[in-house]
Amino acid sequence: MKWKPKDLLDLDNLTTEEIEHILQTAKPMREILSRPIKKLPTLRGKSVVLLFYESSTRTRTSFESAAKILGADTTNFTVAQSSITKGESLLDTAKTIQAMNVDLVVVRHSSSGAADFLADTLKASVINGGDGQHAHPTQALLDLFTIQERIGDIKGKKVVIVGDIIHSRVARSNAIGLQKMGADVTLVGPPTLLPTEMSYLGIKLSHDLDKELPGADVVMALRLQLERQQSGLFPSIREYSKLYGLSVDRIKKTGKQTIVMHPGPMNRGVEIASDLADSVQSVIEKQVTNGVAIRMALIYLLIGGGTGNVVD
Ligand code: CP
Numbered sequence: 001m002k003w004k005p006k007d008l009l010d011l012d013n014l015t016t017e018e019i020e021h022i023l024q025t026a027k028p029m030r031e032i033l034s035r036p037i038k039k040l041p042t043l044r045g046k047s048v049v050l051l052f053y054e055s056s057t058r059t060r061t062s063f064e065s066a067a068k069i070l071g072a073d074t075t076n077f078t079v080a081q082s083s084i085t086k087g088e089s090l091l092d093t094a095k096t097i098q099a100m101n102v103d104l105v106v107v108r109h110s111s112s113g114a115a116d117f118l119a120d121t122l123k124a125s126v127i128n129g130g131d132g133q134h135a136h137p138t139q140a141l142l143d144l145f146t147i148q149e150r151i152g153d154i155k156g157k158k159v160v161i162v163g164d165i166i167h168s169r170v171a172r173s174n175a176i177g178l179q180k181m182g183a184d185v186t187l188v189g190p191p192t193l194l195p196t197e198m199s200y201l202g203i204k205l206s207h208d209l210d211k212e213l214p215g216a217d218v219v220m221a222l223r224l225q226l227e228r229q230q231s232g233l234f235p236s237i238r239e240y241s242k243l244y245g246l247s248v249d250r251i252k253k254t255g256k257q258t259i260v261m262h263p264g265p266m267n268r269g270v271e272i273a274s275d276l277a278d279s280v281q282s283v284i285e286k287q288v289t290n291g292v293a294i295r296m297a298l299i300y301l302l303i304g305g306g307t308g309n310v311v312d
Contacts, residue, residue: 007119007126008298010135011177019180022297023145029300030145030293032069043072046303049097051077051118052108052129053084058264058288059129059138063106066295070304072103090114094121103303107131125302133167139263140173142294144181146287147218150259155182160212162188162244163222163271165198170263171222175201186212189244192233209244213253220261221246221271237270247273251281259283 001021011019032038048067052060060076067074077097079085084093090109094117097105104125107115112132119126130136147154159178165171165187178185179202186204187194194205206212213219224240234240251258260272260282268274277284 003301005302007115007128008137008302009115009119009126009128011137011140011173011180014180016180016182019141019144019177022141022294022301023148025301026141026145026290026293026297029066029296030149030290032296033289033292038069039071040069041071042300043067043070043304046072046103047075047101048072048104048106048299048303049075049077049100049102049124050106050129051093051097052106053079053114054108054110054130056108056129058291059108059136060106062288062291063127063129063138063295063299065292067104067299069292070296070299072299072303075102090117091121094118098122098124104299127298127302130169132169133172134169135173136169136263137173137177138291138295138298139170140177141298142287142291143170143174143220143261143263144177145290145294146261146283147259149286149290150283151217154178157183157217158215159183159185159218159220160188160209160216161185161220161222162209162246163193164224165189165194165222167193167225168222172201174220175203179203183218188212190234190240210250210253213250214255216254216258217256218259218261219246219251219254220263221266222263223265224267224270226267241270245269245271245273246276248276248279251276257281261287263287 003018003021050060064074102124106127106129107118108129109131112134115128115131128137161171175185186206188206188209262284
């Protein structure tokens with residue numbers, strides 16, 4: 001398949017075939033990660049800038065690893081040590097980056113639409129590493145890859161995503177991606193964190209986790225985003241955990257060898273019990289490893305040849 005977009009901003013304008021193409025491209029990348037020497041010359045001479053206005057562990061480091069494995073040069077743009085602290089705007093920062101002739105910018109920003117703005121402004125390719133409450137497409141792609149790897153075809157599988165849906169760019173991108181791949185998706189959370197307006201995604205909403213668990217092939221817990229909460233959205237963390245927290249006992253209600261996912265970072269003991277997070281049903285560490293493979297695939301597809309065989 002020929003697919004050579006300039007940017008990757010969200011999953012809503014990708015076709016199912018394009019998503020499948022990205023997942024297929026990530027398979028040989030995943031194989032490279034198990035080699036003793038993880039280094040390819042494919043993107044030698046290409047430059048990648050990591051522009052993270054919000055904190056990140058997994059996304060930033062996996063993009064950096066992915067770019068380096070493919071042979072590209074990486075620059076970490078640290079907001080705290082940049083002229084942003086002197087009031088420089090996103091536009092002027094973007095123009096400065098442009099002047100350095102970079103090939104790809106990976107951006108994370110607290111404002112929804114920041115990645116789209118950069119993509120419109122820059123000649124360089126842009127990948128959205130998470131913008132506000134809007135989208136986190138590379139997280140959704142690595143989650144799709146992990147589900148496929150563990151349980152095969154996503155079509156017809158029952159996926160329950162539970163937690164702080166309203167603040168979650170991960171939930172939104174996953175809901176869109178899973179729906180395109182034919183999954184039966186249910187979003188679950190308390191009414192204050194899952195208002196009925198979320199039905200614009202066209203998928204099932206529920207406030208009762210225990211009712212939705214039977215038959216679930218995949219259950220994904222989301223982080224309770226304490227830093228984005230207004231007061232009064234739920235009575236207490238203890239109450240939230242009792243109604244919506246995943247535990248070893250609660251997951252048995254699926255009646256299946258359900259896989260348990262979490263995008264990280266986790267609040268252990270809040271949205272997921274520690275023993276479940278570390279259990280054999282958990283694929284949380286696999287999600288992280290697969291994140292490098294997915295990001296290698298995307299970097300290759302956007303600024304590499306996009307055709308031919310990347311792996312010798
Ligand atoms: N899942 C995720 O985006 O993690 P980070 O915030 O650590 O990048």
